Amino acid sequence: MKNYREAILMQNKIRYSGAVVVAIIYLSFIAAVLKIENPAVVVFVIIGINIALLFVIVNLGALLFGIITRNCREND
């Protein structure tokens, strides 16, 4: 029962942390396009767009990993 609860908590963590990352990316792009000049927003935009770029780089890494290991079985 404890393991089941831990698994559910972990699932929610994955789901919500992913949603937060995607929300930061979306908001920072909106703020960048609107050219908001508030210093706090400017810092948020810099962080958000860098996260977006990091997200793209991580996706590229995951893609290459998937292509290279496509013939490997998980239990090998």
Added chain:
Amino acid sequence: MAEIRRFSKSQVAIHAIGAFSILVLYITGLPITFPDQIGWIPALLGGYPVTMLIHRIAAVGFIIAGVYLVVYHGLYDIFIGRSYFTDVWIKIKDIKDAVNDGKHILRLSSDKPPSYGKYSWIAKAEFWSFFSEAVIFLVTGSILWFSWQFLAFMQPQYILTARYIHAGFAVVSVCGIAFHSYMVHFNPENFRIDRCIFTGSMPEEEVKEKYPQWHEELQRGDIDAE
């Protein structure tokens, strides 16, 4: 455990080439739109001329993937039979599924969530949005790449407009990729990576659970797996 073939080898190859190209296009293209935030990327790559060269090489890869998708699957659909385009074509059921899913998420309906076929309405919406963005990138990107040739019969403000459309849709497209990655890889069942698009196959149990309607069609022998 039995595996069911979900994607053909050509689909796996198109995804690999297309995804690699578009991700490189983002890495080399976004710093041009946001030089104040991510100007360090061109500096790391050796300057803007090198960045633009990589951007154009990646664009060629993206065009090859797009042309191959349209020509191969288009011709297959027309002359041989059911193919990728037949499966991803939007049907009335997809609109009903979208409405029912919305009701389900908002807890307005106590019915069971919709049963998906091979491609859910979300997958189809993602495909057609990427497809339409690719067409826009192709047109505006060509105008920007061959701007001197286009200047012979096009006014400069149209080329500038093409530049803004290209950059604007790039931002929309990055948001789309973020959504796609969230739906596929941040899905707790597949976290950290969904291998289906690389191997082309999926365990039968997973098919049964996620795409019950497709599983039923396969069991009845109405369609082939790919």
